[in-house]
Amino acid sequence: MTSPGRPPHQDLRLVTLVAAGGAVGSVARYLVSLVLPHEPGEWPWSTFAVNLAGAFLLGWLLEALARRGPETPRLRRVRLFFGTGMLGGFTTYSSLALDITQLTGDGTWPAALGYAGATLLLGTLAALLGVLLGARTPPSTFGRLLRGRDDR
Structure with a gap:
């Protein structure tokens, strides 16, 4: 997938894959913020939810x-699109940093x-649970994403 001697971060195909995944993930985050809006001084549920789910x-x-x-090159593409990009x-x-700043600015230090x-x-616990589930996930889970002998 990458040219010989060229690092992955300089391969336009891989960078585009990360950007496409990032666009999908950003839209999903925005949709969560519409479902879980919050007012200044309130617990920012949407940010909290996406960060825990993402971890x-x-x-x-x-x-x-x-x-x-x-x-493999295919596994790299899956990791870059879904992990680096989408998540x-x-x-x-x-x-998270902005929410904390706003909460402290509103004087709600305990919150x-x-x-x-x-x-x-x-x-951290969510990531650990994800790792534990990942350890029990059968290799066939990624199905058609990784099927075939063509590993370019």
Whole structure:
């Protein structure tokens, strides 16, 4: 998939794959924010939800892919599109920082500290649960994404 001697981050095909996944993930995050809106000073449920879900899904994806064996070009494309791109666009630690800043600016320090602590603790646990599930995921899970002998 990459040219000999060219690092993956300079391969336009791989960069485009990450960008496409990021666009999908960002739209999904926006849709969650429409379903779970919050007012200033309130717990930012949408950011909390996407970060926990993203931590779980990334833990699952990376563990499940790692257990398939050495990374092939196809596995790299799956990892880059879904992991780096889609889940990178879906999760939003910049919004986490902004939410904490807004909560502290509104004078709701206990909520800000609780939100930061809960995100870090529960995010870590979500990632761990994802890894545990990924370890139990059969290799056939990725089906047609990885089927075939053509591994370009």
